[in-house]
Amino acid sequence: MSADLIDQPASVDADGRSAGDQPTGTSDQLAAGEIKAIRERIDEIDQALIDLWQxxxxxxxxxxxxxxxxxxxxxxxxxxxxxxxRFREALGPDGTQVALLLLRAGRGPL
Structure with a gap:
């Protein structure tokens, strides 16, 4: 068993998560809580993007x-x-790829 696992509280694994939780990458409970809150907002944004895409x-x-x-x-x-x-100007080279994917989703394959 590594020293990292021995030093951690029993309720937190090497990925910084409790049983049933997603890994946060830290065993610091304050940081883990902040990461979880930020991830909740990211998940909300992801859902909005999916809804808008559709x-x-x-x-x-x-x-x-x-x-x-x-x-x-x-x-x-x-x-x-x-x-x-428009997408390239706003997002750089990745914007081009995003725009092409959006266009394909809207018109289907050529």
Whole structure:
């Protein structure tokens, strides 16, 4: 058994968690509590992002259906370039990837 495990309280394992808890990476209870609170907020943000992603996808698909039903084109490349550029400007190179994933979710594979 390592010294780290011996020095820790019985209720906390080497990952800094109690039985049934997710690891926090620390055995310091104050820090662990802060990490848990921050993670709760992160989880809320993640859920909001998922909800917004799904709403955006539905709306994009609706735009595509409406455009096709009126005799328009399947894609408007200038609009897609505008979206990619907006994300790239705001988020850097990763923004380009995010935008491309959003566009694919909204229009489906080409």
């Amino acid at each position: 709403e955006r996808s539905r709306l994009s698909q609706q735009v595509g259906r409406t455009r096709l039903a009126s005799g328009g084109t399947r894609l408007v490349l200038s609009r897609e370039r505008e979206i990619v550029e």
